[in-house]
Amino acid sequence: MTQPMNGAAVPAVQLNSVSVAYGLTGGGRYEAVQPVDVQVADGEFVAVLGPTGCGKSTLLNIAAGLMPPSSGESLIFGQRLQGLNTQAGYLFQQDALMPWKTARDNVAIGLEVRGTGRRDALGAADRILARVGLASFGDRYPHQLSGGQKKRVALAQVLVREPKILLMDEPFGPLDAQTRLIMSELLLDLWQADRKAVMFVTHDLDEAIALSDRVLVMSAGPRASIIGDFPIPLARPRDIAEVRSEPEFHRLHAAIWNTLRDEVRKTYGLSNAAKEIRA
């Protein structure tokens, strides 16, 4: 199973015919995701784009090992994933900081739990907090930070452990437009420095194109699948604000939107049915 594909390096994340079905209360099955294949090469930034409720986050949770797939398997650097994916850092959409710890403690804990001394862990936490622009906010508790600042702490919390893979579940979704732009810039800067494999789930087409090397488009659920795989040949390093005015950006935007549009429409048509199923 660990054979390199076409002589290339082993992919960081490889989902092989992974499908997801939920048992419904009162019997029956909800087929959320049809068997899909996803590959993220080492150092590659892949965006998974799809309408709300299509199961993008579910795929991410499978790659993280937070939930098992109904069928298929996930390989992490060629190794079959069992239990949690210890090589990945996960940036959640919702607030995931421990509210009873200060920002630096929230960051340091990720090192402390694997045996780093407290002093070293706090030192590393301070350094990474400075890199995300929160040097003087280490002693704040999460409730004393703004939404964007909390996201930065969460990013620092993930990065301080130096994971080989970054999994991101619409991390900037809850933020306002300006903060999102700033956060995307920050993320790209940090990523540019050491190029980890990234699987970035979003429903924002602009964000997906601006950030990634490849955009995977998912169809609307139920029985969601991957219906498009678009390479993004925009030059790196990118300026998030600039890149949006390039002609190539618009060409890609039009092409991907063409694929996505029908799926988004489908979601709205089905939104009531989908709600019932989720409730």
Added chain:
Amino acid sequence: MSRPKLLFLQVMVAVVVLVFWHVFSTVPLGTGSDGKPYYLLPQFFFSTPLKVIERVFLMFWEGTVYKHLMITLTEAVLAFVIGATAGVLIGFWFARKPLVAAVFDPYVKMMNALPRVVLAPIFALWFGLGIWSKVWLGVTLVFFIVFFNVYQGVREVSPVVLSNARMLGMNERQLLRHVYWPAALSWVFSSLHTSVGFAVVGAVVGEYLGSSAGLGYLIHQAEGVFDVTGVFAGMVILMIFVMVIDFCVTLIEKPLLVWRPTETRTVQ
């Protein structure tokens, strides 16, 4: 509202009540059909505020009350410590072991539904008339408050925080220490005022129903000889006692709950 103004109004409430009490217990409204003066609040039943204040003062001045205060305090503290410890441990255990919780659920509900006062006589029988019958009565009250809060607190830890902590590499023991424990503690602290109050209730009710010392005993004794002034004096001391304890609890919890969001107000 400004603080001095609020304080003034609060004091005014007490003044109005006391003046009302004083006037209607000392100034006759008229003469009854038997020729005796008629009071709205006869002193035999209501005493007067001045007499009560004088009695409270005397009790502290002569020092008779300290022994009783110490006894009640000891009982309340023991009841709180034992009840809270048991509540935290068992609450944690139930929350982490759903099967255990499911098995014991009806019994916990039954025990909690029982008015604890009815336990006082049997506890006096089991543990004697000393402090332990009161301590255990208090424990039965404190335990359930803390237990339910910890149980709820551990079970309602945000699943996202939990998933995040696991992705950060925490094992079960570390989750317990860094996630479940602080979450549960915050619930314990938020119920601290209630549970400490109930510890005092347990002690006083126990004393009232059978003892030879304590604030409950003082009130009971005074009642036995129709000494209404003594009853009121005991109640006043009890109120002061509970307020002092409550104040101490506030002092303790403040630094422990700094991470909790508080209402932010704009300043002018």
